[in-house]
Amino acid sequence: MTATLQKELHDxxxxxxxxxxxxxxAFPIVARLxxxxxxxxxxxxxxxxxALVILYEKTVQLESTAIDHPHSYLIGIAKHLWIRKTKNNQLLLSLDDLEKQIELPEDYLEDTSHNHLLTLLERSGRKCLELLSAFYYDHLSIEAISSQFGFSGAHSASAQKYKCIEKLRHEVKKKALHHEDFI
Amino acid sequence: MKTSSEQIKHIDDFLSGQLSTEDHLLAEAKLLLQPQFKWNVFLQKKVRALAIAFGRKKVRAEAEAIGRQMLTSPQEAAFQKNIQQLFNQH
Known part of the structure; x- marks a missing residue:
């Protein structure tokens, strides 16, 4: 089921x-809570x-085999997010056994450090960001990336990946000299 | 001497945990001994983090678009009424 969901979410x-x-x-249940x-x-x-974003990430990383019921899993993620957001005691919001196993990505709520640099790079290196996010965020196979980005094959996709890393590394280095949000 | 592209691939494999144990240990030693290597690893980590942040931003925008549609489209009036009632009770 997780593999099928992964395939559908990748599309x-x-x-x-x-x-x-x-x-x-699931939204009416979360809204009620x-x-x-x-x-x-x-x-x-x-x-x-x-919660939808986190469900996507956990599914494409095949991180959890428990995503047989995405609807229930999503509600569990939402409960954890609400507990974290309100610094609420878990006792006020009951978690079942499946929900207790859910872990939120550590960097999710604190992940604002890249915002400014990302906005700058979206102007100068959007195509490379698209390609690299397909590798590092969407965890697409090299074959899927070749097909989606119109490369002639895996070798060509890999070569472009390394060119893009080089280009963005260079851009980041240049911008690092001017922006304090770098580190 | 590695070419620029080989160096980038080497660091990418290092960050992905795809080097052999021996090569991984060598890379860790280089991190301590070679400031230029350390700087390149830092930059490449930053590039990966930015690519992940970009992907996350895109998926979040898609989720927001569905939310807007469900909570503002006239076709979803019944759904919106049910949701609104939950918040009017408090």
Missing amino acids: PLQRPIIFETLYRE ISKQSGSLQDAKDVFQD
């Missing part, structure tokens, strides 16, 4: 359909959308 045409189904099925704890609709939206 840019399928992903919005999966997200919409999950929104329709948050409203009962005096959270706002905006809180519910933020938590749910972050």
